[in-house]
Amino acid sequence: MDKSEKLGLPVLLALLTIFSLLLFLIPAFVIRPFTHQSENGLRLAIAVKRIAPALTMVTLLGVLILSSRLWRSASRWLRTGIVTALTLSVASAAMVRQNYFEWMFHPIASAGFVSANDSHLGDQEMVMAVRIGQEARAYPILQMAYHHILNDTVAEVPIVVTY
Amino acid sequence: MWKRTARGRELHFYLAGINNQNFLMRDRETGSWWQQVTGRAISGRLAGSTLESMPNDELTFALWKSEEPHGLVLAPVAGHGDKDYDKKWEQEVAKYPVPLSFPQQGLKDRDVILGVEMGGQARAFPLDRVRGPNPVEDKIAGVPVVFVTGPDGASVRVFRSQWNRLDIDLYRDPQLDRESEVKSLDWHLLDSEGNTWNFAGCATSGPAIGQCLEKINSLKDYWFDWKNYHPRTTVYSH
Numbered sequence: 001m002d003k004s005e006k007l008g009l010p011v012l013l014a015l016l017t018i019f020s021l022l023l024f025l026i027p028a029f030v031i032r033p034f035t036h037q038s039e040n041g042l043r044l045a046i047a048v049k050r051i052a053p054a055l056t057m058v059t060l061l062g063v064l065i066l067s068s069r070l071w072r073s074a075s076r077w078l079r080t081g082i083v084t085a086l087t088l089s090v091a092s093a094a095m096v097r098q099n100y101f102e103w104m105f106h107p108i109a110s111a112g113f114v115s116a117n118d119s120h121l122g123d124q125e126m127v128m129a130v131r132i133g134q135e136a137r138a139y140p141i142l143q144m145a146y147h148h149i150l151n152d153t154v155a156e157v158p159i160v161v162t163y
Numbered sequence: 164m165w166k167r168t169a170r171g172r173e174l175h176f177y178l179a180g181i182n183n184q185n186f187l188m189r190d191r192e193t194g195s196w197w198q199q200v201t202g203r204a205i206s207g208r209l210a211g212s213t214l215e216s217m218p219n220d221e222l223t224f225a226l227w228k229s230e231e232p233h234g235l236v237l238a239p240v241a242g243h244g245d246k247d248y249d250k251k252w253e254q255e256v257a258k259y260p261v262p263l264s265f266p267q268q269g270l271k272d273r274d275v276i277l278g279v280e281m282g283g284q285a286r287a288f289p290l291d292r293v294r295g296p297n298p299v300e301d302k303i304a305g306v307p308v309v310f311v312t313g314p315d316g317a318s319v320r321v322f323r324s325q326w327n328r329l330d331i332d333l334y335r336d337p338q339l340d341r342e343s344e345v346k347s348l349d350w351h352l353l354d355s356e357g358n359t360w361n362f363a364g365c366a367t368s369g370p371a372i373g374q375c376l377e378k379i380n381s382l383k384d385y386w387f388d389w390k391n392y393h394p395r396t397t398v399y400s401h
Contacts, residue, residue, distance in 0.1 A: 027180075031180040031181055031182070031187075032181075033181050033184070034184070034259055034260055034262065035262055036183060036262040036263060037181075037182045037183050037262065042182055042205075043206070045180075046196055046205075046206045047206075050194075050206075050207075099177070099178075099179065101178045101179060101180060101181070101186075102177065102178055105178055106240075106242075106243070106247075107177055107178065108240050111237055111238075111240075112237075112238040112240070113235040113236060113237060113238055114235065114236055114238045115233070115234075115235060115236070116227075116228045116231060116232055116233070116234050116235070116236055117228075117232070119224070119236040119238075121224045121236060122224065123223060123224055123225035124223050124224070124225065124315075124317070125223065125224045126221055126222065126223060126224070126317070126318075127221070127222055127223070127224050127227050127236070128164060128219050128220070128221055129219060129220040129221070129222050129227045129231070129234075130164060130217060130218075130219045130220075131231070131234075135234075135235075136230075136231035136233070136234030136235070137234060137235050137236075137237070138222075138224065138227050138228075138231070138234055138235070138236045138237065139236075139237045140224070140236065140237060141221070142248045142249075142250065142252075143237060143239060143240070143243075143248055144237075145248075145249075145252050145253070146243065146247045146248055146249070146252070147240070148178050148186055148199075149176050149177060149178050149188055150237070151167060151175045151176060157166060157217075158166065158167045158168060158173050158174075159164060159165065159166055159167060159217050160164070160165050160166075160167040160174075160176045160188075160214075161164050162164060162165065162176075162186075162188070162199045
């Protein structure tokens with residue numbers, strides 16, 4: 001390893017790691033609750049989210065190659081840096097594959113229904129009600145306000161209940 | 164509530180993000196991004212597609228049950244209790260800051276409105292101004308509409324107040340007012356043509372008996388969110 005590599009490779013390693021982190025952090029920062037999302041901000045966030053799963057893998061591969069090249073002759077400080085870079089790159093590649101909105105509001109994997117008479121719902125609770133053909137369904141707002149989305153099929157019509 | 168088909172394809176949606184406090188969803192089939200309140204794909208392969216809206220009501224459980232005794236109710240999902248199904252959720256959300264503000268029309272950002280779109284026009288009806296014992300009438304794009312609050316005093320439906328191509332006035336039966344306790348079953352409205360109407364919008368007596376008024380879809384929303392997606396909306400004022 002010559003001198004330019006000795007300085008250049010760690011810098012490249014750092015840049016790749018930062019790049020990988022940004023692939024996770026930019027959308028996470030833009031699409032956060034209670035703040036304003038501008039049209040351009042949202043477009044950027046979605047664009048990044050779409051390429052992030054593939055790009056974080058490419059970045060991780062780059063980080064792995066650089067790390068293995070640097071490791072043998074690395075000082076203790078540099079080795080700490082390498083381990084940090086690897087950890088962050090792996091974390092970023094993992095996080096861009098996670099849907100943390102579904103950590104907060106668990107989806108309904110399979111919906112169960114009870115008859116109107118068997119339901120323990122309070123009389124004054126609000127429901128979203130739908131009737132298609134001969135089938136009538138009620139979706140308590142109490143539940144929908146938490147899960148937000150339910151994919152259902154009523155009288156063979158596929159619907160999505162959203163609240 | 165939407166039909167989950169686009170371009171002839173059945174889709175399955177999941178929660179994927181938030182845009183100015185209205186959530187974003189994605190479909191598993193194409194990964195496209197959809198705005199919940201508009202049913203429109205904003206990004207991805209299906210960008211530009213719009214889901215067909217599914218007419219629905221927001222009713223109290225008791226009222227719904229009286230109308231649909233054989234209906235089915237979504238059961239609480241196992242593992243989720245009172246902590247997730249928070250009864251005070253709406254009150255808590257009301258305290259959160261809003262990402263957008265449109266103060267110029269005399270409404271507060273989080274005022275709950277019922278939004279109606281007709282003939283290319285959008286109008287917001289503040290819920291506390293249309294919910295009450297007396298039906299509230301208005302005209303949107305020349306079409307007469309009436310907001311009716313049900314016997315539970317909470318559920319609101321919107322109808323086109325026309326029968327037999329005639330504009331009709333719906334009003335509360337003064338007889339019912341005199342009774343100390345109004346039973347849900349007796350609840351009805353009168354009109355200028357000698358009909359009585361139930362909360363489903365169907366005539367229970369009079370020349371129109373057996374016929375029903377056309378139901379108008381409305382969307383319950385916060386004012387700031389409605390205004391954001393309907394920038395040219397007007398606000399009901401009477």
